[in-house]
Amino acid sequence: MTRVPPLAGADLWQAVLSAAAGRCQCRGTCGKNHDKDGGRCPAVHGGYGPRHGTGPIRLLAAPANPNSLLLPAHQAAAVPKAALAAWCPACHDATRRAAAKAQQASAPAAEPDALFGL
Known part of the structure; x- marks a missing residue:
């Protein structure tokens, strides 16, 4: 298995992938239970x-906490190595969408702006 590192942060990416043994670390936050594979995504x-026709899988190093996947890029870049996980693109995107949906559902409803004071 050849690991082609990203252009930036190659050492950090290598450390995260080594800790994950080159396998996606999703354990169902993407919406799939991954039961057939011992509860962990089988993507390598x-x-x-x-x-x-899907092509080779390229794992990402991204925050392990689903809520942290919603951080702006400059804050996500500051997440410490211990808080990162290896994600396949499918699990990463699905987990990020689920976290955004949960965040939106828990946000208080905004009151409409009144055009005229009564």
Whole structure:
């Protein structure tokens, strides 16, 4: 399995992928239970997806906490190595969407602006 590091942060990315043994660390936050694979996503860096034509999988180093996936880029870049996990793009995107949906659902409803004071 060849690991081609990203252009920036290669040492950090290598450390996260080594700690994850080159496998996605999602344990169901993406909405899939991954039961067939011991509760952890089977995607391996450099491996191929379940469907024909998906191409090789390139794992990402991103915050392990789903809520931290919603941080702006400048804050996400400051997340310490211990708080990072390896994610396949499918699990990363699905977990991020689920976190955004949960955040939106828990946000208080905004009151409409009144045009005229009564």
